[in-house]
Amino acid sequence: MSDIPWQPRFMAGLALACLGALSGCLFQPREAEPPRSGSEVVYLPRGEAINVWGNAEISLNAIDAPGWGDAVGGEAAGSSFRYIPDSQTQIDFPGVDWASWSREQEMSFINNFYNNVSAVVANLRYEDLDIGDPSGGAADWRFTYLIDVTDVSGAVTRYGGTCEVMLRLRGSFWYIEEWIDEEGASDPDTGAILPTMGSLRGAFASK
């Protein structure tokens, strides 16, 4: 191997690289319709940790998948997402490989979920259990959430749980890196123990 970079093999490699570069811009996205008045989904700046949890709620209420994607990892290098279900969900969906639940699975789940519901009314801060100031790029919080889902048949099902979420500052923005559903919450109307959002993930992953 010679140390001279302009030898023929290097030039051949460079030519192939240029050929590859020329083949870039292969794909073009489709043209989008300009937005209608009154249809704006307003997300909060992701420079604050609490806004990211708020954006997850906004995404649910607007049935808007890109907002969920930005909350659970987005495009930041080094970001990841992990979901750990409550024990009821683990028992109800024993065949699901929860240990390898990643951002990719989460996005497949949320896309599928949004494509098959009519309406969602979510309150991800029904109760703040442990919530302190973020420090050093970390925020570990516990909340109780409630979500009412209207399915395509018009039936409304309520989901709710106590969860611990771990948000991390990756690059310029905060992301939810870990979501641990601890237990089902009690329905404030009936007192019954509700299924957590993990059961929606479990039903999707069991298909």
Place this chain on the structure above:
Amino acid sequence: MRRWAWWAAVLILSFGLWLAGVRPVLADSQQAAENPDYPGSAAAQGDSAAVADSTRTVNLATIVAEPPEIDMRGLDASDSPFIQSWDWEPKAGVAAEVRRIRYWGELGSTTRLDKGAMFNFTGGYSTEDYRKQDKNTVRKNANLTHNTGAALPLATSININWNLLEDRTVNSAGNANLNRNDTKRGSVNVSKRDVYISSVKHDFIVDASIVDQQGESQGQRIDSANTNLAAGWQAGVPIGWGVTFATGYYRAHGTGQDYLGDQAAPSSSDEDSLRAGVYYQRGLWRGYVTVKRSNFDRRYLDYNRNTNGLVDTTTAGVEKIVNELEQKDAVSYEWANQFALGPFNAGWLMGHDTGLHGYSRSGVGTRDRLMDQVTTDLSYRYADQDSFKVSFGYLWKWDDQLYRDATAPRGRQINKKRDFIWEWNQHLFSRTSLQVKYSESLSQDTAENQFNENDRDRLETNAAVRLNGDVGGKFRANMVFSWREVQDLSLRASRSTNNNIKETYEITPGYNWPLSSFISIQQNLLLSIQFTDYVYSDLPQVTREDDYNKRGTLTTKVTLRPSERLEFIVTNNYNARFNATRTGRDAAGNDKYRVDLEQNINTIDLAITYEASPWLTLEGATYRTKDEKENFGRNNQIVDNRSGEIWLGGTINKRWGSENPIVLSGTARKFHAYGPNVQESNKEYWDANLVLSWQF
């Protein structure tokens, strides 16, 4: 009464098989335990569904491979003792972490008998207490496995298993729930490999099991009792030089009784799968073509479920518990090929996958799906370290659903994805190399007939150049330049307000410099800027404003080793970030920005490791973080947070005795943390994993 009869049948069958000891022909229980593709493997001994899955995933190419190594120990030892060894291993341990503490005990016993036969017993108990919840979990299990070794002409394994789980949770509103599951299972697995009839090689497997499950969840009884019988066959034959034809068939049948709440009903399951393939490795070509078909029918008692497949607790006037019939039918074709000629390598994989999955009573109804995919790659290695590679991927898939009681299908939800990647690795100068990578990926979602508003495209483009340098094998440096663009575009007017294009530029230089045998230094710098351009930010109905974010991170790590037993690592991480929003454009066309946020996070970390003795290493670490943040705007806010942590502990691996040693091993660390983000339960806790074991 019937359950007792099943258990008696398993025990009698086990004893009968044991008595029927004849000259060995073939036995390889070890192979079954270690090779997941082997029909008698643990995977193949699971429940009927697991058996089906494991059979489907058997790589038929393996049946034309070399015969497996057979454990010959004891085969010719007619005068050897009946019991050759009997080992016991009791273990106990504690595993503590921030969320829970687990105490456990386990007893294992292995009895090796004449002719390679073996009994294996494990029994265990564990209890978990959760620190942040009112929750306790108890697990008990016992497992007895008997492999007949060479005592029978067929490889035979008998397994009796018991698992108990009790999970008690009281939620934050004070409502308690007990999840209890008590499962007893007995099974017999018989297999015979490498049976040659003419030039065709055959493998056979038969698995019979009975399962008795008693459970409870949210006050509801969930019991079942099932018997299952499964059989599988696979065969392979060479049909030409380097070409093999292989096929296999699997069938399983189960019957039983389900109890759910106050209702009882019979259950049944029928499933089968058939596969065939041609595998070739001839000259410059190697690959395979396969076709697989599988289906099942299952009848069982279930809760009434909604269109998302979850228990329907809201719809009035419907049965809460129903007799469900679940059916699935799937077919897949695959062709994989690899071509290698000197420095050129080309390959492709083509797949076509279809399936139908339906429920007679669940609101989910019937789902139909299809997936086609092609991936191709071409590479050229023109020198040891120099190569070029191009790959392209195409995926097209859809799923459709006919909800229960609906008259027409929902419409296809279509996803189309294309990927293109090229990579170039080039040696430049002495100890200097270049890596270039470019990729594009376009994902498109479309709802047929616009049954939802979620049509969208995502185009991701990446380019990165990396330079690696190495001076005398000591000083190593690298530099990465990267550019990334992500276009997130919702197509429908009701969703397109947030359509945006993000562009990110990054420079990442770094080096690693071992100054001497006792000190080394490593530094990495990251400079990054991201611009977000909202596509419709100029429209009056859109309030989104373009923005940019920049950041810099400098990480410095110094490692000191004053002696072979002592090591210090000091790490400093300085992170600065700055966010701004575009407010307008001046007459010259220059964008004007408003500063939103400035933040500096400075962390210093010290870690010490001291090897106090060959069996004890003491460890400790501490970090302190200063987090300064200023939000600008109407409510100007300055925050200065300090946080930190210290932990002390060690790693132990101590043995007492040499012949039948008692061993204590593991780690234990005590954590103390402070700061505004530290929860009460995280302020002080143990992180430990200690195991005490004894072998005799």
